[in-house]
Amino acid sequence: xxxxxxxxxxxxxxxxxxxxxxxxxxxxxxxxxxxxxxxxxxxxxxxxxxxxxxxxxxxxxxxxxxxxxxxxxxxxxxxxxxxxxxxxxxxxxxxxxxxxxxxxxxxxxxxxxxxxxxxxxxxxxxxxxxxxxxxxxxxxxxxxxxxxxxxxxxxxxxxxxxxxxxxxxxxxxxxxxxxxxxxxxxxxxxxxxxxxxxxxxxxxxxxxxxxxxxxxxxxxxxxxxxxxxxxxxxxxxxxxxxxxxxxxxxxxxxxxxxxxxxxxxxxxxxxxxxxxxxxxxxxxxxxxxxxxxxxxxxxxxxxxxxxxxxxxxxxxxxxxxxxxxxxxxxxxxxxxxxxxxxxxxxxxxxxxxxxxxxxxxxxxxxxxxxxxxxxxxxxxxxxxxxxxx
Numbered sequence: 001x002x003x004x005x006x007x008x009x010x011x012x013x014x015x016x017x018x019x020x021x022x023x024x025x026x027x028x029x030x031x032x033x034x035x036x037x038x039x040x041x042x043x044x045x046x047x048x049x050x051x052x053x054x055x056x057x058x059x060x061x062x063x064x065x066x067x068x069x070x071x072x073x074x075x076x077x078x079x080x081x082x083x084x085x086x087x088x089x090x091x092x093x094x095x096x097x098x099x100x101x102x103x104x105x106x107x108x109x110x111x112x113x114x115x116x117x118x119x120x121x122x123x124x125x126x127x128x129x130x131x132x133x134x135x136x137x138x139x140x141x142x143x144x145x146x147x148x149x150x151x152x153x154x155x156x157x158x159x160x161x162x163x164x165x166x167x168x169x170x171x172x173x174x175x176x177x178x179x180x181x182x183x184x185x186x187x188x189x190x191x192x193x194x195x196x197x198x199x200x201x202x203x204x205x206x207x208x209x210x211x212x213x214x215x216x217x218x219x220x221x222x223x224x225x226x227x228x229x230x231x232x233x234x235x236x237x238x239x240x241x242x243x244x245x246x247x248x249x250x251x252x253x254x255x256x257x258x259x260x261x262x263x264x265x266x267x268x269x270x271x272x273x274x275x276x277x278x279x280x281x282x283x284x285x286x287x288x289x290x291x292x293x294x295x296x297x298x299x300x301x302x303x304x305x306x307x308x309x310x311x312x313x314x315x316x317x318x319x320x321x322x323x324x325x326x327x328x329x330x331x332x333x334x335x336x337x338x339x340x341x342x343x344x345x346x347x348x349x350x351x352x353x354x355x356x357x358x359x360x361x362x363x364x365x366x367x368x369x370x371x372x373x374x375x376x377x378x379x380x381x382x383x384x385x386x387x388x389x
Contacts, residue, residue, distance in 0.1 A: 071293070233378065
């Protein structure tokens with residue numbers, strides 16, 4: 001693929017596009033997706049339906065150069081970085097593909113580069129993954145900035161923390177990522193009629209989330225969907241514990257209902273859709289970045305402190321020419337109108353199965369985790385009612 005021509009100020013090329021969470025958000029801010037790269041067939045099917053007429057290539061390894069564009073995006077594979085994955089680090093077979101993305105970016109004239117990945121990329125292996133990426137960006141002449149953000153700032157009831165990294169050779173990413181800081185939402189604004197948790201846990205953690213769910217995941221390591229569960233204390237016994245369906249999951253990521261439906265025909269069916277949604281970028285997050293790319297602001301330089309070499313990566317930082325500074329901002333750039341979990345849940349939720357509930361309760365009783373007493377009592381009742389003799 002040969003690069004030619006001059007990009008306009010709103011064109012986007014997307015690497016590791018998934019189902020287009022970054023791109024849909026940017027389009028809401030006025031950008032236009034012109035090129036997509038995604039190798040997984042179910043994701044390709046969704047992209048062809050949702051971005052008709054946009055060129056789609058399958059394997060980034062076969063891409064020699066990118067077309068002219070204003071923004072290059074890459075939600076690169078997190079398999080080797082996430083705590084739920086193998087944590088092989090940036091040298092892992094999947095996450096190491098980011099090196100190919102950086103090679104393409106290095107020889108390209110895009111004004112902006114936008115990367116996204118899991119929070120665990122900051123501390124993993126002593127911070128080597130983040131150091132590798134930022135050092136390469138600096139070597140190529142980019143000023144970079146990143147910020148950990150919580151998807152709940154966009155109004156969706158999902159506690160999902162992701163690193164958003166923005167880099168440019170000519171513009172200032174600090175004027176995009178660090179301008180807004182609304183601070184975490186007051187707990188008093190949250191309702192107490194729905195509490196999300198990981199039913200697959202019970203010994204080491206619960207993922208407890210009031211009026212929301214913990215992070216949606218792509219599924220288990222063997223491809224089985226593992227949505228979080230929700231405790232609904234005001235519902236009748238037998239209906240107090242449910243798991244959201246795929247439509248609810250799409251809405252929790254900011255997609256419209258049925259966004260991943262084109263992938264339903266693949267052999268992995270529902271599992272494929274869960275992986276697509278769980279690995280996606282929350283649409284509202286990239287929409288915020290897009291709005292600030294269009295209209296950068298003035299950031300407060302007093303929030304910046306020089307980061308010593310070898311220090312742990314903070315939740316927000318920027319750097320250039322081999323030096324880095326931490327930035328004192330929260331994971332909540334904005335506080336958009338909140339969609340309460342019970343109001344957002346669609347009619348695709350199903351009761352937590354007896355097997356899942358019984359296994360969770362056994363681990364909870366065996367472990368030392370603290371949980372509300374009424375939650376334990378309701379779970380015991382749910383196990384009794386769902387038991388089939």
